[in-house]
Amino acid sequence: MMLTIRNLTVAVEGRRILDGLDLDIAAGEVHALMGPNGAGKSTLANVLAGREGYEVLEGKALLDGQDLLTMEPEARAQAGLFLSFQHPVEIPGVSNLQFLRTALDCLRKARGEPPLDSAALLRAAREAAQLLGLPADFLKRGVNEGFSGGEKKRNEILQMLLLEPRFVILDEPDSGLDVDALKLVAAGVNRLRRPDRAFLIITHYPRILEYVRPDRVHVLHGGRIARSGEAELAHQIEAGGYAAVLEGSVA
Amino acid sequence: MSTAELDAALSQAYEAGFVTDIETETLPPGLDEKVIEYISVKKNEPDFLRQWRLNAFHRWQTMREPRWAHVHYEPIDYQGLIYYAAPKRRSETEIDPKLLETYEKLGVPVHERAALAGVAVDAVFDSVSVLTTFKDKLAEAGVIFCPISEAVQKYPELVQKYLGSVVPPGDNFFAALNSAVFSDGSFVYVPKGVRCPLELSTYFRINTARTGQFERTLIIADEGSYVSYLEGCTAPMRDEHQLHAAVVELIALEGAEIRYSTVQNWYPGDEEGRGGVYNFVTKRGLCAGRGAKISWTQVETGSAITWKYPSVILKGDDSVGEFYSVALTRGRQQADTGTKMIHLGRNTRSTIVSKGIAAGHSQNAYRGLVRINPGASGARNYTQCDSLLIGPHCGAHTFPYIESRNPRAIVEHEASTSRVSEEQLFYCRQRGIDPERAVALIVGGFCKDVFQKLPLEFAVEAGKLLEVSLEGSVG
């Protein structure tokens, strides 16, 4: 297994949000994670990435056998974890390109590789921007500074393409996107699909899953995976709401 | 990231803190007329200058140290300081290799064939200038760039005409002290219509313990000329405080432009506030003629206390004054810095962009005055004043003073205070960036508007300095 989560129990400000969650994702697979607002999807993503403010009460999470929960956030990233944020933050004055260069330098240094030369980086960044339908001057703009909602989401995908992580969590990469942008984002994800890479896509809509076919769909409810199924499950949720698919589940 | 982690990330890394072991000639501590006479004789000064110093000294004796700044320190024992220290010359022509080594270690290009070929350097060590590069190349263009002590000998009429013309000896307590005891510094004269072919720079180094440094810089840009000048400053790590009270005067005649950049990295003291330089500096420029332009850019990362307000008197019509500042304080550092823009002429314009970054237990204040005199019709000022806080124990303060006596002038002021947020740090760290680099990156972005104003060669240096200042373990 690439990612193994066992009995993960997490509290935020004393309240249990995740409660004995188990999840396995094998290399090469794409899993979708759905669930009602406030179910704890972003909480799971943040806990895996090492954000502060979450109290892990029990359980473990392994990435390629490494115990994620004891690692610093940057070490997790260096181990290949990438989180596309639901709400990416602005970093005024730091250009996208400079940010990418710094991130790549750090990641490569951790792997014992020399820094990528500027020309190669620029070429790769331009190409990725083009693929995502972003204008040429996009790379010069401050990270997420004044970006529209859709631009922010695409910028996350741009970073993903350049940083080439092994395990990717996409937290609602599709929310707020128009249909064309959605296709571009999906194309970005598909481009990185490989037998040694895995994805966890958090979403509320089956639409993105039309373009990025998932191997499994999970429903988070009551702090754990209450239901799992094939891609078809997403459509059942769309048609009948969560009540329909969660009937008789443990929640 | 927790406060403890942040503090660790920001902990001191002062790379310039070594001491050069060199024989120096020093006066015993203390200040009286005899000391001033000694300095004047030592420098073989003409009578007018000796008298000028003595007058300043008498003025100083009647003055009191300013107390209005947002800084706190124990009273300075002026009789406990050394007012003259100079490395002993081994011969008239040869420079002590230890001095060259010192500057090389500091990354100062003291060899003419060095990497920064477009930069001429004047290196000041304690009280004297020890070498100046590219003098010949500058002379070809008619540009004078030499230690001020040399200018006093060679161009006494220029010195007499302009010295104290912008910052009079009685201007303030520290300026008066400087006028009495100033030892060395740089002198620049750019003739009419000449665009100075090189960047000029001075590197100041305090080495000897308990020595005050009182350098004096005088730059005159004659009509239609252009010069860009940079100063850099460092000092060894010492437990006691060191006083640095400089005066810089700039004169831009009609249509001339002076760009003056400072990268100030004096020893800031340790985490508990032991030691460090008191940087009490008076810098002022005069746009004397029509269409003159003076631009101050400063990156202040060092010193235990910084008290400085590089200012511009906009006398000529259509003249332009600019002040771009980054002031970073950490540990127990205190900075009270800003500018004064005095609009006298018509259609004069000034721009102020100040970026204050406070971390640790430091205090960082912007203090700025924009004065529009009745005659300054059509004058405009734009001020932008941003503070960035890192961690919960520091403070940022803004003291803007606006005195507009002309109803047709336009004065705009914008201010903001923000924090390096946990969200931003996490975002960076999620991309694999370690916390130190992340903080440096975010701070660098915050300072971008100012860095863009530095000469290219030094923008990189300033960025690195900021990074080193913010990093934990280097050196």
Ligand SMILES: Nc1ncnc2c1ncn2[C@@H]1O[C@H](COP(=O)(O)OP(=O)(O)OP(=O)(O)O)[C@@H](O)[C@H]1O
């Ligand atoms: N930092 C926090 N402080 C307080 N409560 C929090 C915090 N983070 C998450 N929560 C709470 O935890 C619960 C789960 O939130 P989370 O963001 O993980 O939900 P989600 O499944 O991602 O929802 P959505 O679909 O709306 O994005 C919510 O009730 C939320 O209010």
Ligand SMILES: [Mg+2]
């Ligand atoms: Mg969410």
